[in-house]
Amino acid sequence: xxxxxxxxxxxxxxxxxxxxxxxxxxxxxxxxxxxxxxxxxxxxxxxxxxxxxxxxxxxxxxxxxxxxxxxxxxxxxxxxxxxxxxxxxxxxxxxxxxxxxxxxxxxxxxxxxxxxxxxxxxxxxxxxxxxxxxxxxxxxxxxxxxxxxxxxxxxxxxxxxxxxxxxxxxxxxxxxxxxxxxxxxxxxxxxxxxxxxxxxxxxxxxxxxxxxxxxxxxxxxxxxxxxxxxxxxxxxxxxxxxxxxxxxxxxxxxxxxxxxxxxxxxxxxxxxxxxxxxxxx
Amino acid sequence: xxxxxxxxxxxxxxxxxxxxxxxxxxxxxxxxxxxxxxxxxxxxxxxxxxxxxxxxxxxxxxxxxxxxxxxxxxxxxxxxxxxxxxxxxxxxxxxxxxxxxxxxxxxxxxxxxxxxxxxxxxxxxxxxxxxxxxxxxxxxxxxxxxxxxxxxxxxxxxxxxxxxxxxxxxxxxxxxxxxxxxxxxxxxxxxxxxxxxxxxxxxx
Ligand code: FES
Ligand SMILES: [Fe+2]
Numbered sequence: 001x002x003x004x005x006x007x008x009x010x011x012x013x014x015x016x017x018x019x020x021x022x023x024x025x026x027x028x029x030x031x032x033x034x035x036x037x038x039x040x041x042x043x044x045x046x047x048x049x050x051x052x053x054x055x056x057x058x059x060x061x062x063x064x065x066x067x068x069x070x071x072x073x074x075x076x077x078x079x080x081x082x083x084x085x086x087x088x089x090x091x092x093x094x095x096x097x098x099x100x101x102x103x104x105x106x107x108x109x110x111x112x113x114x115x116x117x118x119x120x121x122x123x124x125x126x127x128x129x130x131x132x133x134x135x136x137x138x139x140x141x142x143x144x145x146x147x148x149x150x151x152x153x154x155x156x157x158x159x160x161x162x163x164x165x166x167x168x169x170x171x172x173x174x175x176x177x178x179x180x181x182x183x184x185x186x187x188x189x190x191x192x193x194x195x196x197x198x199x200x201x202x203x204x205x206x207x208x209x210x211x212x213x214x215x216x217x218x219x220x221x222x223x224x225x226x227x228x229x230x231x232x233x234x235x236x237x238x239x240x241x242x243x244x245x246x247x248x249x250x251x252x253x254x255x256x257x258x259x260x261x262x263x264x265x266x267x268x269x270x271x272x273x274x275x276x277x278x279x280x281x
Numbered sequence: 282x283x284x285x286x287x288x289x290x291x292x293x294x295x296x297x298x299x300x301x302x303x304x305x306x307x308x309x310x311x312x313x314x315x316x317x318x319x320x321x322x323x324x325x326x327x328x329x330x331x332x333x334x335x336x337x338x339x340x341x342x343x344x345x346x347x348x349x350x351x352x353x354x355x356x357x358x359x360x361x362x363x364x365x366x367x368x369x370x371x372x373x374x375x376x377x378x379x380x381x382x383x384x385x386x387x388x389x390x391x392x393x394x395x396x397x398x399x400x401x402x403x404x405x406x407x408x409x410x411x412x413x414x415x416x417x418x419x420x421x422x423x424x425x426x427x428x429x430x431x432x433x434x435x436x437x438x439x440x441x442x443x444x445x446x447x448x449x450x451x452x453x454x455x456x457x458x459x460x461x462x463x464x465x466x467x468x469x470x471x472x473x474x475x476x477x478x479x480x481x482x483x484x485x
Contacts (some may be wrong), residue, residue: 014410108345109346109360109361110346112347112360113344113345113346113347113360114342114344114345124345124349125360125363126359126360126361126362127361127362128361143283160439190410205429234333235329235344235345237331238330238333239327239329239330239345240323240327240328241320241328250328251325251326251328252325252371253326254326254359254361254362254365255361256346256361256362257327265368
């Protein structure tokens with residue numbers, strides 16, 4: 001049985017646009033669940049014993065909390081901003097800890113090596129100083145003023161540019177990336193990674209986007225994001241140990257890893273250990 | 282204890298691949314100048330398998346963030362911080378690798394004796410078999426352990442045996458001066474041996 005700190009969080013369990021009348025049998029935190037539509041288009045998520053969980057329909061996805069929600073589902077104000085295109089990317093199953101998937105999404109230093117010529121390219125490998133904080137008032141991890149050179153920052157970017165990013169972790173298995181938006185200076189494109197923890201070493205990842213981009217065909221937007229994530233998957237399935245180490249000692253962070261350091265510290269202090277390992281364990 | 286892990290010919294310069302020796306997962310790689318090395322298959326930074334990395338010159342780089350490591354396993358460069366001199370403490374665990382008789386041998390620390398030398402033979406091929414070492418050798422009618430000898434398809438062979446797990450091993454096969462037809466017959470015999478061993482057939 002997982003702890004309350006784990007059970008009281010919100011998790012994505014289905015993409016609303018892909019959930020047919022037949023429903024979806026899946027897993028959450030190692031237990032089978034069933035997702036379907038109740039009357040009036042209301043999503044319903046049930047445990048194996050038939051017990052209904054708290055649900056939300058938001059950001060294109062169905063969310064469930066297996067315990068008692070410790071707070072409301074996090075807000076992404078940009079999701080309601082007029083003029084944005086909301087992109088349901090779909091699902092990718094990855095044989096890795098859900099926390100490793102989130103941590104990888106917070107990482108920029110890998111762009112030149114894993115997303116070569118798309119999100120990064122040698123010799124532009126340097127990660128400058130950026131700011132990281134655990135924002136106590138909202139209990140979220142934030143990294144800001146992150147700058148990185150990208151040969152093709154987004155589908156709508158023609159050439160190389162220095163892109164600015166912000167990263168936000170509003171829940172243990174969710175990461176939101178804000179990125180300079182080439183066609184709309186002053187606004188941020190929003191790219192999220194919603195991670196459904198099936199098991200401690202298995203997850204389903206649902207990228208989702210809210211973009212200012214009226215030009216690019218939807219299939220190209222989806223394909224771009226899927227290409228990126230499949231490159232990440234080849235990393236995620238080959239990291240050892242499989243569980244994310246929350247205590248220092250097993251891995252060697254540098255200044256570029258400060259977001260990851262803050263994320264691990266934040267997980268540890270809230271007792272979130274699903275998909276994690278403590279050195280003593 | 283030396284373990285044979287590959288035929289020298291199959292690991293040309295700039296290649297890195299995963300191998301198992303003595304129950305440990307290793308990244309086996311050859312530098313541009315031809316130096317062979319076997320390291321723990323785990324990058325000290327964030328744990329990525331180094332066998333997915335790439336070789337440039339005399340260094341092995343990790344595919345995740347590009348950290349590169351020199352001959353002694355010491356970190357040479359952290360691309361995210363190009364001006365930083367990596368601390369001495371960042372090191373990959375290095376095993377001993379050596380070559381003898383067309384084979385690559387690995388040991389956890391320098392053994393007293395050099396690796397066994399099978400003599401002047403020709404490499405034929407390596408194959409992995411999903412069966413235990415003892416079962417495969419007795420089914421093949423080969424005698425010996427690390428270097429087993431005997432005849433297959435009428436050809437005299439020397440087989441360097443690499444145990445990988447309780448039900449998995451690799452055979453690195455060498456022959457004397459055999460003609461093309463004999464080599465083909467021998468290779469077919471090895472495929473048949475693998476099928477029989479994996480089907481659970483026992484030596485009569
Ligand atoms: S995990 Fe190897 S360089 Fe980061
Ligand atoms: Fe990535």
